[in-house]
Amino acid sequence: MSENLAVSRPVSRWKPQRKLSQWSERIVYCLFGAFALLSIATTAGIIASLIVEAIEFFKVVPFTQFLFDREWTPLFANPQYGVFVLIFATLMTATIALSVAIPLGILSAIYLSEYAPPRLRRWLKPALEILAGIPSVVHGYFALIFVTPILQALIPGVEVFNALSAGLVMGIAILPLVASLSEDAIFAVPQSLRQGAYALGTTRREAIQNVVLPGALSGIVGACILGMARAVGETMIVTIAAGQNPRPINPDLSFLDPRISVQTMTSFIVQVSQGDAPVNSIEYKTIFAVGMTLFTLTLLLNICSFWFVNRFREKYE
Amino acid sequence: MSLTAPIVDTETVLSVENLSVYYGNFLALKDVNLSIPQHYVTAFIGSSGCGKSTLLRCLNRMNELIFGSRVLGKINYRGTDLYAPTVDPVDVRRQIGMVFQKPNPFPKSIYENIAYPIRINGYQGDVEELVEQSLRDAALWDEVKDKLKQNALSLSGGQQQRLCIARALAIEPDLLLMDEPCSALDPISTARIEELIQQLSQQYTIVIVTHNMQQASRVSQMTAFFNTTSDEAGSGHGYLAEYGSTEQIFSDPAQDVTRDYVSGRVG
Numbered sequence: 001m002s003e004n005l006a007v008s009r010p011v012s013r014w015k016p017q018r019k020l021s022q023w024s025e026r027i028v029y030c031l032f033g034a035f036a037l038l039s040i041a042t043t044a045g046i047i048a049s050l051i052v053e054a055i056e057f058f059k060v061v062p063f064t065q066f067l068f069d070r071e072w073t074p075l076f077a078n079p080q081y082g083v084f085v086l087i088f089a090t091l092m093t094a095t096i097a098l099s100v101a102i103p104l105g106i107l108s109a110i111y112l113s114e115y116a117p118p119r120l121r122r123w124l125k126p127a128l129e130i131l132a133g134i135p136s137v138v139h140g141y142f143a144l145i146f147v148t149p150i151l152q153a154l155i156p157g158v159e160v161f162n163a164l165s166a167g168l169v170m171g172i173a174i175l176p177l178v179a180s181l182s183e184d185a186i187f188a189v190p191q192s193l194r195q196g197a198y199a200l201g202t203t204r205r206e207a208i209q210n211v212v213l214p215g216a217l218s219g220i221v222g223a224c225i226l227g228m229a230r231a232v233g234e235t236m237i238v239t240i241a242a243g244q245n246p247r248p249i250n251p252d253l254s255f256l257d258p259r260i261s262v263q264t265m266t267s268f269i270v271q272v273s274q275g276d277a278p279v280n281s282i283e284y285k286t287i288f289a290v291g292m293t294l295f296t297l298t299l300l301l302n303i304c305s306f307w308f309v310n311r312f313r314e315k316y317e
Numbered sequence: 318m319s320l321t322a323p324i325v326d327t328e329t330v331l332s333v334e335n336l337s338v339y340y341g342n343f344l345a346l347k348d349v350n351l352s353i354p355q356h357y358v359t360a361f362i363g364s365s366g367c368g369k370s371t372l373l374r375c376l377n378r379m380n381e382l383i384f385g386s387r388v389l390g391k392i393n394y395r396g397t398d399l400y401a402p403t404v405d406p407v408d409v410r411r412q413i414g415m416v417f418q419k420p421n422p423f424p425k426s427i428y429e430n431i432a433y434p435i436r437i438n439g440y441q442g443d444v445e446e447l448v449e450q451s452l453r454d455a456a457l458w459d460e461v462k463d464k465l466k467q468n469a470l471s472l473s474g475g476q477q478q479r480l481c482i483a484r485a486l487a488i489e490p491d492l493l494l495m496d497e498p499c500s501a502l503d504p505i506s507t508a509r510i511e512e513l514i515q516q517l518s519q520q521y522t523i524v525i526v527t528h529n530m531q532q533a534s535r536v537s538q539m540t541a542f543f544n545t546t547s548d549e550a551g552s553g554h555g556y557l558a559e560y561g562s563t564e565q566i567f568s569d570p571a572q573d574v575t576r577d578y579v580s581g582r583v584g
């Protein structure tokens with residue numbers, strides 16, 4: 001077939017290098033496929049090792065105890081394994097963080113894409129993305145050394161290590177992510193929709209509120225859920241600034257006091273890994289049980305985000 | 318199409334005086350003077366890039382949404398200076414509606430597409446009634462009356478464009494600007510919209526940009542022909558070459574460039 005085609009062209013001024021490009025095409029295909037496979041295999045390996053060790057853990061500690069114990073004292077002589085102690089602490093710091101990151105992130109995204117003059121936007125957007133690259137250990141010490149003393153001066157009863165300071169700074173840390181992704185979503189709303197709105201006599205606020213934001217909603221919610229996943233998995237800031245104090249779940253809800261030190265899932269994992277828990281000891285296996293819980297939580301959030309973005313994506317064309 | 322009344326007898330809705338438009342340092346349109354008579358359809362014709370859309374956007378101050386654009390000169394709208402500092406562009410666009418080249422319905426339901434501008438502009442009467450009326454005016458009601466809750470993007474291109482016209486009509490504009498409203502449509506949808514424009518011209522004043530000479534001669538009573546100067550640097554600016562009744566522009570233009578253009582002999 002291809003030979004016939006070649007013969008039918010009398011002038012041989014065109015000689016595409018099909019052979020070479022076919023080969024390079026095939027090599028590139030295999031190479032990239034291998035890399036894709038590698039990353040999938042790594043993820044699968046991590047999950048498998050988590051599951052295997054978690055199963056080992058649950059052979060010793062019954063699942064009901066893991067869920068319903070009211071305290072988290074795995075390193076004590078008489079250990080208790082109520083993982084909700086850690087989950088609540090995690091959710092508390094994450095909630096504080098998100099109550100900073102989501103409103104500020106969305107507002108700055110709206111400013112950047114709708115109000116900022118294009119020249120300013122060209123500078124601010126990359127600056128925002130650089131901000132996202134600040135190592136979290138820096139944020140952690142910023143919380144401990146700078147924010148906590150301010151909080152202590154303002155609010156009575158704030159401990160040196162506390163959930164509030166860690167949460168607030170974590171909010172600042174994930175703000176660029178939320179802002180940048182939301183901005184992408186808002187910027188992706190076609191200009192023609194904005195023009196359509198303005199041509200109907202809407203003010204800028206009305207156009208943003210009723211046309212632009214609904215159009216970008218799925219992307220913004222996706223950004224927020226991703227920010228939530230980041231907040232839940234954030235390690236360094238909470239380890240440095242929130243301390244290592246698992247609060248028993250008491251009916252007086254004192255474990256939800258943000259002024260005092262708490263222990264999140266991530267900071268527990270750091271604590272145990274820093275000590276010298278012998279391999280295969282129960283302390284060692286706890287890490288994997290907690291890690292598994294953390295993984296499940298973030299996975300759920302990611303699935304939520306994925307589902308939401310697909311479900312509510314407004315098609316413009 | 319013959320004029321039903323001499324031009325001098327009609328009221329002027331809008332008059333443009335010495336209008337020049339810049340994008341940054343680029344002069345897109347220079348020294349335009351023309352006036353738009355009430356209840357007429359005025360067509361803007363001319364080759365690509367001569368500033369028809371630019372002028373149209375100036376007429377309802379949409380041009381200032383474009384970063385770097387600058388408008389010099391004056392536009393008088395029923396006795397008030399459109400660009401006076403006291404004039405709110407939102408009020409201007411409320412009076413002077415616009416339909417775009419590409420249909421741009423909101424990604425909402427068909428009903429909501431029309432009800433939204435009605436509500437946002439504080440309509441005191443029955444919203445539902447006005448939605449139906451607008452859809453009827455845009456000759457779309459019969460096609461969509463059973464699926465008002467459906468997403469507007471499920472409509473065909475021609476239906477979407479008529480929805481956009483209905484949306485613009487819903488807020489009862491004084492003047493309606495249309496930028497190549499049929500360029501993305503098939504001949505049948507185009508014919509429907511042309512028919513619609515003719516009907517609407519009894520109530521509204523319409524300015525339409527078109528590349529279709531037949532369309533201009535079919536629907537309009539006035540025609541403005543725009544052209545581009547070609548200076549030595551190669552970056553010419555647009556200007557209004559000739560303006561008059563459609564009949565005169567198409568049968569007896571004063572300038573050779575106009576004759577060449579309307580007869581399809583563009584050099």
Ligand SMILES: Nc1ncnc2c1ncn2[C@@H]1O[C@H](COP(=O)(O)OP(=O)(O)OP(=O)(O)O)[C@@H](O)[C@H]1O
Nearest residue numbers: 340345363364365366367368369370371372383555
């Ligand atoms: N947003 C913009 N920024 C910079 N220059 C622009 C912009 N819009 C238009 N121009 C320039 O202004 C001139 C006139 O453009 P305009 O869109 O008004 O032409 P037009 O007559 O509508 O053309 P067409 O028939 O192709 O739609 C062109 O040279 C164009 O390059």
Ligand SMILES: [Mg+2]
Nearest residue numbers: 369370371496
């Ligand atoms: Mg145009």
